[in-house]
Amino acid sequence: MGPLIPNGVITGDWDFVIALIIGIIFGFLLESSGFSSSRNIVGVFYGYNFVVLRVFFTAVIVAMVGLLYFDYFGWLDLDKIFILPTYLTPMIVGSVIMGFGFVLGGFCPGTSYTAIAIGKLDALVFTVGLFIGIFIFSETFPLFQDFYYSGYLGNVTLTDVTGIPAAWFAFAFTIIALASFWITMVIEKRVRKNITEYKF
Amino acid sequence: MEINNRDNNRPHYINPYLGGVLLGLLVIITVYITGRGLGASGAVKSAVVTTAEAITPAHAESNPYMSKFTGGDHSPMYNWLVFESLGIFFGGLLSGILFGRLKKIRIEKSPKITNKTRLIAALTGGILFGIGSQFGRGCSSGAALSGSSTFSLGGVIVMLVLFGTGYAIAWMFKKLWI
């Protein structure tokens, strides 16, 4: 049955309405979980607030497990969904750069939109930075075009690379995530004792 | 407890696990409907291409990166991710109103730094994130969240390296936040 749009169950005309609705839910969830505050987000790196880790890992394990069940029930064909292509080296380098941007800026693109919505000036500046960054990238693209396309492995999943069934990855991720929830709880309690409470 | 006194002033957030479960279900629904996951940085890319095209169309066409996204029947802004990002904005607004967080324009920062420092850091962070997201084929929501949910190797790599770098360098910028 699913995915609906690639299978033609829903026509492309509804694309943008659906995009808007999904975006609204996404934004609502990000904001209400506290992702509109950069100090909340960055707290994950200093141990005083693990909200990012909790939301993110919970979302990943629920989605992983859910997709596997949906695939099994025949509701969703996992072979037909888009798999993010892997470009090994540029992805690693890009993620390192993003890591710096994350700690410096305190947002990622999605969360910065919600923070603009509730009136955070730093989020607006961050988004302007995003714009400039992508512009710089496009302008200098010819310089590292070869690098940009290097390390291409195709649209591979973990199963394609390792041969281990996806369910084992879902299970391992779940265990890691749940363990980290309990461990970070202890860390968070300890760190918060020595920290002056911050305003949101 | 000292913290308890301030609970009344604290903004009300939903339980992070509730947010996480709902977000996970949203990813499933999104994949179920569209066959691909969520994303956010793609909208800014569309905006960049559109702006460049509006100012100097010839330049945008000749740029090997931007030309990948120009030349369709519609403007690059007529794009799934742009609409989704608009939705993110309005969703955030809705939640801000509901939970009383929509206030006048303000800057959030550590009390130890000036507004200027914070804004410069935010701008630098934005620029770096913008460049990095192009190499990483997506940002934390597009690549890390949706990518790893669909068991993509690239998605997992982005997630691990992104957070790993964060932890590795966090001590350098401690002053910005605490």
Next chain:
Amino acid sequence: MHVHELNPKKTLITVIIFVIVIIVGFLTLKKPRFTYKLDMKQSVEILHDSSLYFYPWQLADVVDNVESNVVLIDLRDKFSFGQGHIPGSENISAYDLTEENNIEHLNELKSAGITVVFYGNDQLQANGPWMWFRQTGFDNVKILLGGYNYYKAHKNRLSQTKSDKGFMCELPRYDYAKAASKKASKGVNNTVKKKKPVVVRRKKRTVTASGGC
């Protein structure tokens, strides 16, 4: 208050709804009607098994009702069937093969140990269905070599077809290399002649063994 001291009621409710959806999924899960019983390797191997092919001369007994353990199934449409068919055969059009009562009927024949022979106008028409039923575990299904057309042309001398190769449609009817390039015909001609006696001897053995293909 730490988040772990709050009561995650809503989270619990959401997760339970999620679990209920999964349980509903399990309850509504239908067992697939067909599964492959042979893997790819076995599916290739059966193509060499001459006992899975039904030779035209074997038809003689079936038509004369001597052999009662064989059911012929005509996969052509009703119209062609009405115009002429092998006596004693049943008609299940290829388009209706998966209908519940037809599958049931084939299953009954299978459990009764009766051999089912598929045929179409030619071997090709029945080839796909034959392979499919073999692969999905109907190990009583065979295919009639030559199909109805061959039967029609030879129906009065079926027993003599043992020595005929006309139904073996995979046999080359021409010397391709020679037919296609006339310039080199002389050279090829010589080699063929040399090889000929050796080859003829082998022929008799091979034909019956290697089935239609």
Next chain:
Amino acid sequence: MNKNYIFLTILMILLAAGTLFLDNRKDNYQIKPEVLLYEIIQPTRYVTTDQVAKMIIDKDPTLELIDVRSPEEFDKFSLTNAINVPLDSIITAGSQDYFGLPGVKVVFYSNGDICADQAWVLTRRMGYKDTYVMKGGLNRWIETIIQPKEPPQEAPYTDFELYQFRKGAQIYFTGAEIESTQVKKKSSVKVRRRKKTVTASGGC
């Protein structure tokens, strides 16, 4: 600490562990039996020798001819640019590199069309799309392209058009403009003999 969290943790572990027991029904790449049978019944996979000849003459880059006969037969004669993948080795990993390339039409052929059709069923079950069978095989190739017969006088115009095309194709493939009568006789003599020769190498 609320004990509901412990409950949630256990629930999530159980859910994740449950996925380990979902047997992989799809055999990860094979198409469903129902779909396979449905496509088997459709005649859409057949292409005529004329279509193949036209594609070869046009040097159609999307065409990929696969010869499923034995290597010996392949060495003696094969169609232009065909690749030899004997039916027995069609499921080996090396052979599968030829199938499922985007924008490429794979056409199977053999002496007749049974082996090619069997190759089609096997590859289709493995999920490869855009695969076709040359109906009639090389036997019909010779009859229609290499030694086309002139249609009778009362035949419709399209038959003559087709005949014209085949004559052209004949010249293209044989490289010779000889009066066909003589050739026919010659080859028809050899044909009988040849038949015996190849029988030896078995089916396909």
